[in-house]
Amino acid sequence: MAWLLLILAGLFEVGFTTCLKLSDNFQKPGWAAGFVVCAVLSFYFLNKATLTIPLGTAYAVWTGIGAVGTVLIGILFFREPGDFWRLFFIALLIGSVIGLKTVSAH
Numbered sequence: 001m002a003w004l005l006l007i008l009a010g011l012f013e014v015g016f017t018t019c020l021k022l023s024d025n026f027q028k029p030g031w032a033a034g035f036v037v038c039a040v041l042s043f044y045f046l047n048k049a050t051l052t053i054p055l056g057t058a059y060a061v062w063t064g065i066g067a068v069g070t071v072l073i074g075i076l077f078f079r080e081p082g083d084f085w086r087l088f089f090i091a092l093l094i095g096s097v098i099g100l101k102t103v104s105a106h
Contacts, residue, residue: 002052003101009045010065012038017070021078057104064097 015038023031042062050058068090074080 002049005045006049006053006058006061007065009042009049010062011069012042012045013062013066014069014073016042017066018073018077053104057100061097061100064093064100068093068097 016035019031019034019038022028023035026032026035046058046062049062053061071080071086071090075082075086
């Protein structure tokens with residue numbers, strides 16, 4: 001269950017970074033509100049996950065999910081570059097997150 005909460009936390013991290021971009025420096029209230037809601041939920045689920053998963057592992061996985069998801073959103077929706085090296089290093093990051101899950105004692 002803790003891993004599911006951690007995945008939710010990471011997905012809400014992607015949500016708050018995306019809303020941050022779309023809020024146009026907090027000038028668009030709807031997106032700014034989305035940022036706040038997603039940020040609160042992300043930290044809530046991260047906190048709940050760390051009750052079971054070691055803090056260092058949880059934090060690394062949370063930021064990994066957020067980083068990968070945010071890069072993919074950037075490529076797919078904001079026309080950011082999706083060249084070989086960016087995708088290569090994103091794949092390494094995904095492998096690292098999977099590795100942390102695999103070696104985690106919980």
